[in-house]
Amino acid sequence: KAGVTQTPRYLIKTRGQQVTLSCSPISGHRSVSWYQQTPGQGLQFLFEYFSETQRNKGNFPGRFSGRQFSNSRSEMNVSTLELGDSALYLCASSLAGQVEKLFFGSGTQLSVL
Amino acid sequence: DAKTTQPNSMESNEEEPVHLPCNHSTISGTDYIHWYRQLPSQGPEYVIHGLTSNVNNRMASLAIAEDRKSSTLILHRATLRDAAVYYCILRDDVGGGADGLTFGKGTHLIIQP
Numbered sequence: 001k002a003g004v005t006q007t008p009r010y011l012i013k014t015r016g017q018q019v020t021l022s023c024s025p026i027s028g029h030r031s032v033s034w035y036q037q038t039p040g041q042g043l044q045f046l047f048e049y050f051s052e053t054q055r056n057k058g059n060f061p062g063r064f065s066g067r068q069f070s071n072s073r074s075e076m077n078v079s080t081l082e083l084g085d086s087a088l089y090l091c092a093s094s095l096a097g098q099v100e101k102l103f104f105g106s107g108t109q110l111s112v113l
Numbered sequence: 114d115a116k117t118t119q120p121n122s123m124e125s126n127e128e129e130p131v132h133l134p135c136n137h138s139t140i141s142g143t144d145y146i147h148w149y150r151q152l153p154s155q156g157p158e159y160v161i162h163g164l165t166s167n168v169n170n171r172m173a174s175l176a177i178a179e180d181r182k183s184s185t186l187i188l189h190r191a192t193l194r195d196a197a198v199y200y201c202i203l204r205d206d207v208g209g210g211a212d213g214l215t216f217g218k219g220t221h222l223i224i225q226p
Contacts, residue, residue, distance in 0.1 A: 042218060102149075107156050
């Protein structure tokens with residue numbers, strides 16, 4: 001069974017641009033959540049989607065948004081990029097009902113110049 | 114979610130057991146104790162979780178104190194591949210839904226050959 005797939009693996013953008021990151025969950029998983037990891041703040045929860053609906057949201061500005069499609073694939077978007085948005089963005093999926101066990105992808109490393 | 118306290122780093126020798134402690138003195142009755150680990154250049158990986166009783170799986174064992182204010186992750190025979198950052202996380206699963214995991218700094222486990 002394929003794991004969680006995130007694309008692209010690396011991304012370089014400049015301040016003010018926007019970016020879209022993609023996540024394909026494990027087949028059959030309906031919940032997808034997103035995390036941001038930086039050396040200073042560690043891993044922080046962004047938001048979680050289940051059946052195309054945002055179920056929970058972390059403490060991030062409105063520039064960070066996401067969505068989930070009917071096939072459970074998810075995208076997150078960051079608009080008006082800032083230098084501080086440079087981070088590893090991780091996606092995790094889980095089976096509906098088994099919310100305690102998350103399966104993480106390898107992440108997208110975003111660098112904002 | 115309640116807060117956890119872990120040592121910043123620990124060192125062990127290959128093929129010896131490793132005991133990773135976690136203090137969670139403000140744990141509530143409905144908080145589950147989860148452990149994830151993150152290997153270099155990878156997303157976090159689920160290790161084990163429990164509520165009150167000790168738990169075992171093929172990766173590790175989780176020993177939970179009787180008062181649940183602390184727990185210990187036990188790697189029975191460490192290998193070089195176990196070198197990672199280990200996160201102890203409390204999560205209240207009562208409400209259902211994948212509330213975001215609150216990752217702390219974790220314990221950086223170093224394995225010496």
